[in-house]
Amino acid sequence: MSSIHETTLQVKADSFSMAALPGDIRNKALQAIIDNLQSHRAAIFAENAEDLKRGEEAGLPQPIMKRLKFDEAKLADVCAGMEGLQSLPDPLFRTLLSRQLDEGLILKQVTCPIGVIGVIFESRPDALVQIAALCLKSGNCAILKGGSEAAHTNRILFDLIHEAGVSAGIPSGFLTLIENRADIDELLKCDDAIDLLIPRGSNAFVQYIMNNSKIPVMGHADGVCHIYVDKDADLDLALPVVLDAKTQYVAACNTVETLLVHQAVAPTFLPKLSAACCDAHVKLVGCPRSMEYIQGEPCTDADYRTEYLDYILTVRIVDDLDEAIAHINRYGSHHTDAILTESEEAAQRFMLLVDSAGVYQNCSTRFADGFRYGFGAEVGISTGKLHARGPVGLDGLVTYKYKLFGHGQIVGDYAEGRSSFHFKDL
Amino acid sequence: MSSIHETTLQVKADSFSMAALPGDIRNKALQAIIDNLQSHRAAIFAENAEDLKRGEEAGLPQPIMKRLKFDEAKLADVCAGMEGLQSLPDPLFRTLLSRQLDEGLILKQVTCPIGVIGVIFESRPDALVQIAALCLKSGNCAILKGGSEAAHTNRILFDLIHEAGVSAGIPSGFLTLIENRADIDELLKCDDAIDLLIPRGSNAFVQYIMNNSKIPVMGHADGVCHIYVDKDADLDLALPVVLDAKTQYVAACNTVETLLVHQAVAPTFLPKLSAACCDAHVKLVGCPRSMEYIQGEPCTDADYRTEYLDYILTVRIVDDLDEAIAHINRYGSHHTDAILTESEEAAQRFMLLVDSAGVYQNCSTRFADGFRYGFGAEVGISTGKLHARGPVGLDGLVTYKYKLFGHGQIVGDYAEGRSSFHFKDL
16 A cells, blocks of 8 residues: 555545534634744745745746745735635535425435545645635545645645644644655545545646546636627627736636627627737637638637637637527537627527536626635636536535434335325425 | 437537426426326337346346336336426526625526436336436436336337427437447447436446546445444334345345444344344344354455345444444445434434435435435435435436626726625625
8 A cells, every 4th residue: 555545544534523523613723724824924935935946946937936926915815715714604514405204204414525635736835725724614634736836835834734723623634735746646546535636737637637537526627718799799898808808817717718709790899809909919810701800810620629828819700699609519618608798688598508617798707716706715616517617615615415313214114105205394 | 420429419419408498398398208108008018018028038037027017007106206396396597696796796606407418227117217307307418228128118118208308399309218238338438428427237337337438427336334223222123124224125225234233232132133134034244243142154354345235234243333433434335324323412423424425313224215305206326425415316417507797897907906896695
């Protein structure tokens, strides 16, 4: 048995008592973590400086260096996030269903933690704090593997969080840090101990995880988001929304990649869009019909499936709403897609028929985010349809069990007509 | 492209309009199906007689022949089930969350179908009707592969259901029947068209499906259920409950396989149990300590993990409640486990710490069933922890999407402090 496997089995053993911890102990632990991080801020920043120094020596690109930085502002953010989590209602022990099956035979469906969750995340050290806090609040044990660029910062954050949690009465297995990339492959084999994997990272990485583990995976494989400018769109509203969705943060999964424009408004809207994109350094690639109205290059079928994560936008003119819907369901990644229209009927049809986690009317796709939805934080965004869909907060980290309370009832009596069910929701 | 793949892509295309159908059309279709089945009862029974004849010629075992039979009683059952489904509330278009994120920016979380569901089921033709009805009521398209023993009955049931559904205005792709076993492997490759697979059958078969498809799978891999007789158990209640859980239907997944007995009551309870099991032709295999009190053979570690599906029961004496809980979490399959006790404290601890879909006090494990839970019917029982757990009815066949209604809001305004979120649940 590998040492990783042994570790995960110990975590599994602790996960059962974790599931029984009352909410006030989990909240007290969150407070202890806030206090411990704040009183060791200098040490955290010193470790972060070490990571930044190594990153600079290694010539890491600016966006990664920016995400790597853990300063006063980031510390304040994660502590505010944990304060927010403390005040959210306990996601555990909620009764979802309470039903009398027969006299003296009561069924209850009650929320409980999933158990042991493995999260593999990118270079942002603040993600470590957020994920640890979400898992703790929801009664789950978390096994974390962060980006190696952030190794020093992750290590001190982990030590401080673990120390504070255990001192508040949380089992030691509530949080585990995995530091070697090679250990990920060991982790993928531990399907007897880990209940859920949440990989955050590139599409290729998520696919690799899915193809190499029997453990259920919750993650998003791709973010090919669309905006459809309808014939009844307010075009003055449309331009800033498209620009925000494309440029506010190009590397995010909820950034728009393809713009679909109704043929009736294309001649008016596209030239304005083209000029605005030129100003914003966004390169356009367009369908043959659109080339009459935009400055750009012709697009291929492959462009329709591409998550650029860059200052590039595909443009296609469609005949009508249904062609836009068909395009999105065919080429999209079921992440987040928006319609810009003043027609309630068109919006309703779009939102019913587009098969995506987020369907928006008259706003930017960039709103697809756990914090912006009021979830406090998120462990990721799911483009799968099972369990949790879209930004995943506390609700996505719990499951339920059915509790049945009887007085000696046996099924034979019901099968042979001596008793019968009288369902009554309580 | 294989013909199966083409078929599934057509089904996928129909699944989008299926998701938009109002509940009254789906209910009317259920009524049309009831009517069509009832007015063609003679033809159905004739086809079933053909299957039964072939089954007899092939020497199928009696339990399979019994499940294969589709007579007046089975027809009445499935029609009553569909009437029950008609009267259940629509699982679609339910608003789970309605939240103002800011003035004029409203988030709604609304239920919708999963999409296309592939169900591979055993030789019971009534399962075909139940699964088709559950998928229809929940707005999903279903692709069904039934047992080949029931080919004639399945074909006529499918034809009648499909004809009635289409005549009631349901898209043709709502139901598809796959008839060749070899086509299952083609089906497993259609991850661009099928959203969920539900295999019903042996553990080995479910594992095969999980290992050979990228499509998410919901199924139960094993049913190793336990009953723990606590020191505070009412022993008069315990004996009939254990016998019911073992013998009422030995081939079911919710049948008890291992009995754990507190050492304090073992000397009183086990001799009575041993005698009763002898009368009921249940063979006992026991731990060394238990051999003093029972007639049976010594058990091995492997017995603790075995789903017998037969008149065999493993018996183990435990020192206390926590040893029982640890045994169940270690050897069980997280299906359904019961404690027999008059102590509320012991029951509460057991139900919190046992990590199973069903945790019962003072009743038979055989109650783990969608019909007995009041779900109308079930597509299966899930021992996974994600999405749906335990018996899966309509709720397990829906997902949700987030709808965001705005007036041109962009994220840049919130990121740069010109706007801020004001979360308010509506």
